[in-house]
Amino acid sequence: MYDFLTITALNAHYGDFQALYDLNLSIAPSEVVAIIGANGAGKSTLMRSISGLMRNDATAIRWKGRDIGHLRADQVAGLGIALVPEGRQLFPSLSVEENLRIGGQTGRRGPWSLARVYQLFPILHERRRQPSTSLSGGQQQMVAIGRALMANPELIMFDEISLGLAPVVIRQIYDALPGIVGEGMAAMIVEQDITKALSVSTRAYCLQEGRVSLEGGSNDISREDISRAYFGV
């Protein structure tokens, strides 16, 4: 298969509870892949596993020809995988600009810099000295995205990219997306709005109770397939 991100037989556990079962998935360079599925299907768990927040078998996750399933999150970050976590999760003690700068902590080189993030989201430049907690939800999401971009990742993962945001802000975020992916950066997007998820992605995976219940090209998947894959009916 591709030699970019390849997940083979990934199992993830929270104590005795198994959240992912023998999950297989892959992403090619510059590809946008949507991950959909009902609440509790395991989408966040998948992203936590890839990013190293949950440790797995070394061989379950391969990144550019290297086993990374066992690595810590800071090591994975250094290899070029970034996560925009569910619920933004900015650092409240840090200003907007500090939140962005800390994203560049890995020291990876690439097209993204503070200036370029401000160019993408000009409002953040205006607010750069404010505490991150003083921003609106949409602006906080911009900081979370900018923070991930500052690491110059080759794969960026968005968990619930538009959850809790106003429609106009959601449009703004999605308008920014083409300027983010491409240039060799691949993306994995978790999105509740299935139509939206399929329209921005090239391929999609549907998870159900920790297993892949459907996968295919985003244009080829039908509504019926999806409702079957979502609820298993």
Place this chain on the structure above:
Amino acid sequence: MDWINVLIQGILLGGLYALFAAGLSLIFGVMRLVNIAHGDLMVGAAYLGLTTCATLGVTPLVSLLLVVPAMAGIGYALQRVVLNRVMGEDILPPLLVTFGLSVILQNTLLLGYSADPQKLSTKVLDTASVAVGPFNLGWLPVLTFAVAVALIWALQWMFYRTALGRAFRATSDNQDIAQLMGLNRAHVFGLAMALALAVTAVAGIFLGMRTAFDPSVGGTRLIFGFEAVIIGGLGNLWGTLAGGILLGVAQAVGSKIDPGWQVLAGHVVFLAILAVRPKGFFPRIEA
């Protein structure tokens, strides 16, 4: 006039408490670790200074050049090799480990140096004083206070203006997300402990120049340190300085009334403040 002199002495003493407390505050702030062995580590630094002075024939101030990096190294190793293994959601295991460490340290010092009180002799500094108006201030207390203020200023600057300070604050906010930013929590914790013990080493040397010490005095110092931190408000270093000064003044006033009241007066003021302002005077602004 007498009382103003007492006040000044108290303030100068407070600088020393603040310096010691700053280390406690730093490690609690960054990793929510309550270090019961902090006082004994400070006393250990004083003994390290004693040995350095004796073997190399240098003054206590010069011994800082060796003791500070040594304590920083010990702090980093202690955190990485011992404490990181027990750090987690539950704050009790690390607390118990540092308690055990405190016992081990005290007994090791007792074996190595006996229970005889020791002092770091400074010859000149011991007795030299400077007249400021009608007051006669000892050089040593003045120097101690100046060093304390300078170090607390430097720590504060590091915390809010440098990449290391940013890493400390981010890790304190959310360890998982900090890890996602490429910060290795184990290393960040190690650096926090190294820095805390470096500052504590300075406190230990100045303590040893000022008063006699023996292996058992760490415990009371720990209590003074906690009191200064809590009076000032957890996680605020200028608050810690204020807390240290308040404690120093309370003790000086207490001992002026009756020498036996020195320590008691400090505790009473601490309890009074705790009753009125449970979060201290300058609590960290929580988001």
